Every structure is written in structure tokens, then in C-alpha cells.
Amino acid sequence: MGKAIEKIAHESGHEVVGKFGRSQPPTVSALKDADVAIEFTRPELAPAHIMLCKEAGIPVVVGTTGWYAHFEEIKKSIHAEGALFTATNFSIGVNVAFYLNRVLAGIMNRYPEYAAGITEIHHTQKLDAPSGTAISLAEGIIREHIDFDNWALSTEEKQAFGGNLPVQALRMDDVPGTHTVTWNSAIDSISFTHTAHNRQGFAKGAVLAAEWIIGKQGVYSMADMLNFETI
Numbered sequence: 001m002g003k004a005i006e007k008i009a010h011e012s013g014h015e016v017v018g019k020f021g022r023s024q025p026p027t028v029s030a031l032k033d034a035d036v037a038i039e040f041t042r043p044e045l046a047p048a049h050i051m052l053c054k055e056a057g058i059p060v061v062v063g064t065t066g067w068y069a070h071f072e073e074i075k076k077s078i079h080a081e082g083a084l085f086t087a088t089n090f091s092i093g094v095n096v097a098f099y100l101n102r103v104l105a106g107i108m109n110r111y112p113e114y115a116a117g118i119t120e121i122h123h124t125q126k127l128d129a130p131s132g133t134a135i136s137l138a139e140g141i142i143r144e145h146i147d148f149d150n151w152a153l154s155t156e157e158k159q160a161f162g163g164n165l166p167v168q169a170l171r172m173d174d175v176p177g178t179h180t181v182t183w184n185s186a187i188d189s190i191s192f193t194h195t196a197h198n199r200q201g202f203a204k205g206a207v208l209a210a211e212w213i214i215g216k217q218g219v220y221s222m223a224d225m226l227n228f229e230t231i
Contacts, residue, residue: 001040001063004203012207031056036210043067043128050074050084059083059213063090063206065132075219085213085220088132090205094179095222097194101137101181104190105144114183114190115159116141116148119168121178129153129169133179138165141181159184176202 006016017033020026021041026049031037037053039046043066053060054077065088078084089095108114118141120134130138130153138151147162154166159182176196183190196202205222212225 001199001203001206004199005038005040005206008200008203008207009210012211014207026052028052028056031058034058036061036214038063038206038210040064040206047074051077054078054082057082059085059210059216061085061206061209061213063087063202065135066128068132078219081217083213083216083218083220085209085225087205087209087222088136089177089202090209090222091194091196091201092205092226093201094133094194094196095205095226095228097179097192098136098140098222099228100192102140102144104181104183104192105141108183109144109146111185112147112161113187114185115161116145116181116183117154117157117159117166117168118151119157119170119180119182121170121172121175123175124171124173126171129171130167131169131177131179133177134167134169137179137181138167141165 009016018030031053037058037060039049039060039062041049041064043064046062046064046067047070050060050062118134118137120131122131142148142165148165150164151167152164154168157168158166160166176199178193178195180191180193209225213220
């Protein structure tokens with residue numbers, strides 16, 4: 001992701017003034033050379049990196065997932081002083097899918113004969129399971145459908161009529177990301193799939209978010225930037 005973001009940033013006319021990782025961790029003084037930071041590292045590193053950016057006085061765009069246990073605490077701190085843009089997926093196409101997913105879930109309240117489930121496939125290097133994108137899809141269904149109140153990781157592809165929404169996570173070589181939402185009945189099935197062909201969509205969205213957040217204060221998401229109609 002770092003290489004893809006750097007390539008698109010250069011193509012968009014931006015200068016990358018620093019690159020940091022486990023072998024060369026960021027410092028406040030180094031971060032002050034930048035107008036904005038883009039964070040795609042590891043779940044255990046992201047919270048500290050966000051707070052470093054706040055201390056340096058620059059906004060930060062975070063694409064790392066799996067750190068959300070710290071989100072509410074960090075959100076309170078950033079709202080008081082700083083700017084954070086966080087998303088489980090920066091792809092424009094995925095965020096259109098998020099919107100369609102919520103619309104469909106609301107419609108399916110009228111048809112209780114359909115059971116719902118999610119399957120996601122990612123590369124074997126992905127550390128968290130299910131993916132942040134799959135969790136966002138699940139939360140969208142839970143938000144709009146009266147019969148679901150939580151999601152649960154499943155070892156197989158299946159659907160449920162309510163309670164825990166099953167989410168299957170598969171890991172395969174060289175798969176940037178595939179997410180399928182299925183509503184299944186005895187008569188037929190309704191499903192939609194988003195398939196990432198490469199990492200460019202994620203990188204492009206992250207650069208667009210970095211451009212958008214400069215000069216702002218607070219906590220933002222792709223919904224804020226894309227300004228989809230509120231459901």
C-alpha cells in the first residue's frame with residue numbers, strides 16, 4: 001500500500017517528504033515537515049502514530065484496520081485538537097457498495113423469508129479477520145435491519161435470519177479483496193460482490209482523503225468526503 005500511495009501521490013503532483021515504518025519510526029519533528037500523513041501500517045502501531053500526528057499538528061488519514069478498540073478514546077482527543085480521517089476501505093467502489101448495502105438491508109425488513117450473510121476473501125498477509133470492510137458491511141446491515149443485533153465470525157459460508165450476522169473470512173494468495181453480501185431464501189438468492197482488481201483504488205482514495213482533510217479539524221470518514229445522501 002505504501003508504494004501504491006507514493007506512486008499516486010507523485011502522479012497527483014504531491015511531494016512525499018518522509019516514509020516511516022517499524023525500522024524507521026516517525027518522530028514529531030519529522031512529521032512537522034508534512035502537510036498531512038497517511039497511515040497504513042499495523043493495528044498495534046496505528047494509535048501511537050495518530051497521536052504523534054496530533055502532537056505534530058498535522059491531519060492524519062488512517063487506512064490501517066484492527067485498532068478500533070482505541071477509537072472512542074482517540075476520537076475524544078482528536079475532536080478537541082487535531083484532524084483524523086479513518087476508513088475501513090478507501091476505494092470509491094467499496095464505499096458505493098456500503099451505501100447500496102444499507103439501502104438493500106432496509107428493504108429486506110419487508111421480506112423476513114430471506115437470511116443474510118457475508119463472505120470476504122483477502123491475501124494471506126492480512127492480519128485481521130474479518131476485514132474492516134466486512135465489518136463495515138455487517139454494521140450497515142445491523143443498522144438498517146431490525147432482526148440483526150451483532151455479527152459473528154463464521155468458519156463456513158452461511159446466512160442467518162436474525163441475531164448474529166455470519167461473516168466468513170477466507171485467506172488466499174494474491175487477492176487484494178473480495179466482499180460478497182448474500183440474502184438467501186428457499187426460492188431465490190440476492191447477492192452483490194465488490195472485487196478489487198489491485199490496490200490502486202485504495203491508494204487513490206487515501207490520497208483524495210489526504211487532499212480533502214487539510215485545513216479541517218475533527219474526525220471524518222468516507223461518507224463525509226463523498227457526501228452520499230443520508231439514508
